[in-house]
Each structure stands twice: as structure tokens, then as C-alpha cells.
Amino acid sequence: MTAATIFQRPQSLTERITHYCPGCTHGVIHRLVAESLDELGLRESTVGIAPVGCAVLAYHYFACDFQEAPHGRAPALATGAKRARPDLTVFTYQGDGDLASIGTAELIHAANRGEKFTIIFVNNAIYGMTGGQMAPTTMPGQVTSTSPAGRDVDQVGYPLRVAELVATLRTPSYVERVSVHSPGHIIDAKRAIRQAFAYQKEGRCFSLVEVLSTCPTNWGLTPLASLKWVEENMLPYYPLGLKKSPEDEV
Amino acid sequence: MAKKLMKGNEAIGEAAIAAGCRHYFAYPITPQTEVAEYLARRMPEVDGVFLQAESEVAASNMLFGAAAAGVRTFTSSSSPGISLMSESISYIAGAQLPVVYINIVRGGPGLGGILPAQSDYFQACKGGGHGDYHLLVLGPSTVQEAVDHVMLAFDLADKYRNPVMVMGDGMIGQMMEPVEFPTEGVAAPPPKPWATVGMRGRPQNLIRSLYLDPDELERNNLELRAKYDAMERDEVRFESYHADEETDVLVVAYGTMARIAKTAIDELRGQGKRIGMLRPITLYPFPRVAIREASSRARAVLVVELSTGQMVEDVEWSAAEGVDIHFFGKTGGNIPAPEDIGDEITKVLEGRARPRTMVPLAEEAS
Numbered sequence: 001m002t003a004a005t006i007f008q009r010p011q012s013l014t015e016r017i018t019h020y021c022p023g024c025t026h027g028v029i030h031r032l033v034a035e036s037l038d039e040l041g042l043r044e045s046t047v048g049i050a051p052v053g054c055a056v057l058a059y060h061y062f063a064c065d066f067q068e069a070p071h072g073r074a075p076a077l078a079t080g081a082k083r084a085r086p087d088l089t090v091f092t093y094q095g096d097g098d099l100a101s102i103g104t105a106e107l108i109h110a111a112n113r114g115e116k117f118t119i120i121f122v123n124n125a126i127y128g129m130t131g132g133q134m135a136p137t138t139m140p141g142q143v144t145s146t147s148p149a150g151r152d153v154d155q156v157g158y159p160l161r162v163a164e165l166v167a168t169l170r171t172p173s174y175v176e177r178v179s180v181h182s183p184g185h186i187i188d189a190k191r192a193i194r195q196a197f198a199y200q201k202e203g204r205c206f207s208l209v210e211v212l213s214t215c216p217t218n219w220g221l222t223p224l225a226s227l228k229w230v231e232e233n234m235l236p237y238y239p240l241g242l243k244k245s246p247e248d249e250v
Numbered sequence: 251m252a253k254k255l256m257k258g259n260e261a262i263g264e265a266a267i268a269a270g271c272r273h274y275f276a277y278p279i280t281p282q283t284e285v286a287e288y289l290a291r292r293m294p295e296v297d298g299v300f301l302q303a304e305s306e307v308a309a310s311n312m313l314f315g316a317a318a319a320g321v322r323t324f325t326s327s328s329s330p331g332i333s334l335m336s337e338s339i340s341y342i343a344g345a346q347l348p349v350v351y352i353n354i355v356r357g358g359p360g361l362g363g364i365l366p367a368q369s370d371y372f373q374a375c376k377g378g379g380h381g382d383y384h385l386l387v388l389g390p391s392t393v394q395e396a397v398d399h400v401m402l403a404f405d406l407a408d409k410y411r412n413p414v415m416v417m418g419d420g421m422i423g424q425m426m427e428p429v430e431f432p433t434e435g436v437a438a439p440p441p442k443p444w445a446t447v448g449m450r451g452r453p454q455n456l457i458r459s460l461y462l463d464p465d466e467l468e469r470n471n472l473e474l475r476a477k478y479d480a481m482e483r484d485e486v487r488f489e490s491y492h493a494d495e496e497t498d499v500l501v502v503a504y505g506t507m508a509r510i511a512k513t514a515i516d517e518l519r520g521q522g523k524r525i526g527m528l529r530p531i532t533l534y535p536f537p538r539v540a541i542r543e544a545s546s547r548a549r550a551v552l553v554v555e556l557s558t559g560q561m562v563e564d565v566e567w568s569a570a571e572g573v574d575i576h577f578f579g580k581t582g583g584n585i586p587a588p589e590d591i592g593d594e595i596t597k598v599l600e601g602r603a604r605p606r607t608m609v610p611l612a613e614e615a616s
Binding site: 059064105 | 273275299301303304305307308309311312313314315316317318319320321323337338341345446447448449450451454455456457458459460
């Protein structure tokens with residue numbers, strides 16, 4: 001019997017050990033992006049844009065060229081890079097503080113112009129890097145270091161549903177929300193991420209995949225309890241599924 | 251090439267195209283919006299990219315992405331817009347990217363006004379954004395010089411991998427003058443092996459300004475400092491107008507102010523007065539040595555600016571010891587006539603003007 005390789009590290013990932021906390025799902029999402037780049041043969045022509053937040057060091061883990069953006073501005077950098085070199089595959093990898101708070105203008109206008117790059121939007125309902133502050137995506141009543149009595153929607157409004165917001169724009173795009181809290185959901189998330197890059201490869205449209213993610217450290221939960229928390233608290237408010245397709249009627 | 255009559259803002263747009271730039275990202279703001287309007291028509295003719303951004307914040311970050319992808323890129327704006335870009339200018343300087351900024355300065359602070367001013371000298375030359383960095387800053391005094399400076403700016407930005415600003419004012423932007431564009435001898439941009447354009451078999455290229463290790467960040471700071479030292483050694487530019495002679499009053503002025511001052515100086519020299527002028531062309535690096543030498547031959551120095559006194563601080567610390575420094579400024583969009591500057595020079599000549607002093611005036615009076 002000869003040995004056969006049935007599982008290996010994607011070429012688009014480096015061997016470096018990540019700085020992410022135990023149980024954080026950034027690692028899973030990195031892998032799904034890397035597998036998609038590998039399978040579509042895009043790695044050598046890819047430029048990633050890192051955010052400010054937990055994923056700022058993503059460039060140490062992806063084996064492709066990278067730019068590091070000011071906080072929230074990744075879609076503007078991606079616009080510049082893609083307009084300069086339409087032959088490149090350009091993606092941003094942004095958290096919810098970066099994309100849904102300080103970077104809202106850059107997100108909406110890049111989407112509305114139909115910039116042909118891909119956004120991987122990681123929504124874990126909290127600011128991770130700075131130590132667990134309230135984000136625009138924090139759940140009603142959720143306790144964070146800046147909402148110690150729980151998010152009060154009378155004072156700060158309801159969580160921002162980014163995928164739905166972007167899907168209201170008339171410009172054709174691909175927008176889907178997925179989750180990585182179970183193996184089945186991870187497989188589905190992979191399909192969506194790969195689809196986003198496939199649309200970019202065809203020069204088709206702007207694409208955004210919102211991925212529901214965990215933050216065990218700042219949620220104060222074990223990794224397993226965190227996965228359950230996504231299922232029970234986030235899923236009802238952030239419904240999964242396709243929000244907009246370039247096949248839709250304009 | 252024959253000279254043609256062009257408005258300053260349009261000439262600036264054409265100069266960028268002559269320099270091989272095909273990527274322009276900008277947001278409208280008076281008094282320089284004609285640059286964008288001109289390029290909205292012109293860029294498609296040369297297969298270039300014109301993109302109106304959603305804000306100055308975004309425009310400058312588009313420059314970041316485009317420059318990091320290896321192309322020549324620039325924007326044009328005016329004072330409040332440059333304030334919004336200052337965040338990314340700091341990142342661009344830290345990440346060592348070649349980007350060109352045109353700043354057609356208007357009055358401030360705040361919304362200020364839309365008329366000519368030189369009140370952003372501090373912002374351009376002393377920071378603006380956070381961190382230890384410098385822009386290389388050029389101050390044209392004619393439309394032709396604006397054209398030449400825009401073309402030079404792209405070369406300098408590439409040479410130093412550093413943002414370069416061409417800082418004019420509304421007069422430069424709005425006036426029409428005959429200009430010509432050099433068509434020959436325009437050097438191609440240097441190769442950019444550091445650009446993020448896909449690995450294609452080589453190791454990863456990374457454009458960043460984050461260095462969490464203190465030694466690594468210090469190394470980047472020292473690398474930047476070494477570039478600024480090289481600029482201070484190799485890139486100082488100035489015009490000497492009778493400043494190499496013995497003078498009774500040495501005028502120091504830049505940009506359009508220098509032009510108006512020159513008319514006043516010619517008038518006084520016609521009456522036999524010993525007046526000269528030193529005009530800084532690079533505002534950073536500042537011509538400190540030239541100012542020291544010229545002021546050592548002068549009895550007094552008069553700095554003229556469209557501000558309440560910004561460049562004058564650089565003149566003070568550059569000037570020869572013991573020489574009196576005087577200042578004359580107009581603001582709000584008010585522009586002195588040659589006679590106004592002539593009167594100030596005469597006051598200094600006749601000992602009727604009060605030099606600047608380290609002692610606060612109120613204290614001195616008590």
C-alpha cells in the first residue's frame with residue numbers, strides 16, 4: 001500500500017503560527033480564503049489588504065503580496081490597487097470595527113461604484129484587538145467593556161446588518177452572509193468565499209462575504225460555548241444566506 | 251514645443267500626464283476643482299484612470315493602493331482637504347510610497363475662505379499627520395514653474411519613495427500664463443521591485459507602517475531620517491535675486507508672494523536702494539545655509555508671507571546671528587500690492603519698523 005496525501009496546508013497559507021487566541025475562528029476563515037485562492041489559481045496574482053484590528057498581521061499568514069491599510073480604509077486602498085492593475089486579484093480582510101464603524105463610507109462607496117474586488121468581512125460582534133469594546137454589530141444587551149450594562153438600543157441603536165445594507169445598492173454585486181460555527185456551516189462558507197473570488201476572476205462584480213465569527217476571549221466564553229453563542233444569539237439577528245447576486249435584475 | 255496659454259490648474263493636470271501619470275483620484279474643493287474637471291476629460295484620452303472619490307480621506311487612500319501597486323499617482327486638493335488626507339499621508343510616508351499631492355492653499359483655519367493664502371506652511375513642512383516624517387515640499391511662483399514642479403515631484407517621489415507636495419495658492423491655480431511642456435528628456439519611472447503586484451515566483455512584498463518591535467520601528471524611523479538627510483543635502487532649491495550682493499534689506503518670500511515682492515524690489519533698486527531677495531523653492535528641505543549666507547551680507551531681513559508668520563520661524567533659526575528679522579503678512583485672502591511691500595521695505599530701511607523679538611511684547615511694555 002502506498003501513502004497518499006489526503007490533506008495539506010493550502011499553498012496560500014504560510015507555516016507561521018498565528019497570534020489569534022485559542023478558539024478564535026479567524027484561523028478557519030484564513031484557511032477558506034487560502035483554499036479558494038489555491039483552487040482558482042489566483043495566489044501568484046493576489047494582493048491582500050490588511051485592516052486595523054486582530055487581522056492586521058494577516059500578511060504573516062497569507063502567502064501572497066499584502067498592503068496594510070489605515071483603520072477602515074482598506075476598500076479605498078483596494079480601489080486604488082484594482083484600478084491601477086485590473087489584472088490583479090485584490091481582497092480586503094476586515095473586522096466589524098474596521099469595516100462597519102470607521103470604514104463605513106469607504107465600504108458603501110466602493111460597493112456602489114461596483115469595484116471589482118472582494119471583501120471578506122469578519123463579524124464577531126465586538127472589538128477584539130483593543131480588548132472587547134462595543135462594535136456597531138454588538139448584540140442588544142451584550143455586555144462589553146464600553147457597554148458594561150449591556151448594549152442599550154435606546155441609546156446606541158440596533159446592530160448594523162452590513163450584508164443587507166450593501167445588498168440594497170442597485171449596482172450589481174455578490175453579497176452573502178455565512179457562518180463558521182459548525183462543520184456544515186464551514187463547508188458552506190467555503191462555497192461562498194470561493195464564489196466571491198470566482199466572480200472577481202471573471203471581472204464580474206464587487207463581492208462581499210460576511211462571516212459570523214467568534215471572540216471567546218472578549219466574550220468571556222470557552223471556544224465551544226462561543227460557537228453555541230453564535231448559533232443562539234447571532235444567527236436569529238443575522239440571517240445567513242445569499243443577499244444579492246450579479247444574476248439579479250438591476 | 252510651442253508655448254500655450256493655460257490656466258494654472260489645467261496646466262497642473264497636463265503636467266502630470268506629461269510626467270507619465272495615468273492615475274488620478276480626487277474630491278472637489280475650491281480653488282482647485284479645475285484640475286479634476288480637466289482630468290475628467292483628459293485622462294480617458296490617454297487611457298488613464300480618473301476617479302472621483304467619496305471624500306479626501308478615500309482619495310488619498312486610493313493613492314496608497316495605487317502607488318503600492320507600482321503606478322505613478324497623484325491628487326489635487328486645497329487646505330481643508332489636505333487636513334483630511336493627513337492621516338493617510340502619515341501612513342504613506344511610513345510605508346515609503348511615492349505619491350504626489352497638489353495643494354492649492356486657501357485661507358483657514360476651519361472652512362476659512364477660498365482666496366489665496368500661505369497659511370499651511372506649518373502643515374506641509376512640519377507634519378500635519380502624526381509621527382516622525384517629512385513631505386518634500388515645492389513652492390512654485392509661476393504657472394510654468396508649477397508645471398516644472400509637478401513633473402519634478404513625480405521623479406523626486408520615486409527617487410526617495412516619499413510623498414511630495416507641490417504647494418501653490420489660488421493665484422497660481424486661477425491665473426493664465428503661457429506654458430510649455432517638455433516632451434523630450436522625460437525619464438521613465440524607475441523599476442519598483444517592492445510593489446505589490448502578485449508574487450509570481452518571488453517572496454512576498456509587503457507594504458506596511460506597523461512595526462510592533464521597538465527596534466524594528468526605530469530602524470524604519472532611522473531609514474526615513476536618512477532619506478530626509480539626503481534631501482537636505484541634495485535637494486535644496488532656491489532663487490537668489492541680488493541676494494549674493496551686500497544688501498540693506500534682504501527679503502525672504504516664496505511662491506506668489508516672491509513674485510509681488512520682486513516688483514517692489516525692482517522699483518526700489520531703480521532708486522538706488524540695496525535690496526535683494528532669497529526665494530525658497532523647496533520649502534522642505536529649507537534653504538537654511540543660503541539664508542544664513544545671504545543674511546550675513548544683509549543689515550536686516552524682511553520675511554513676507556500670506557499668513558501671520560510661519561516660514562519666518564525657519565528664517566529666524568537659519569539667519570546669521572545678530573541680524574534683525576522683520577515680518578510683513580496679509581491674510582484672509584487679502585493680497586498686498588507691490589507698493590505695500592515696498593512701504594514695508596522702506597520702513598525697515600529707515601529704521602521705523604520693529605523687528606521680531608524673543609521677548610513677548612506685553613512683558614516688554616510692562
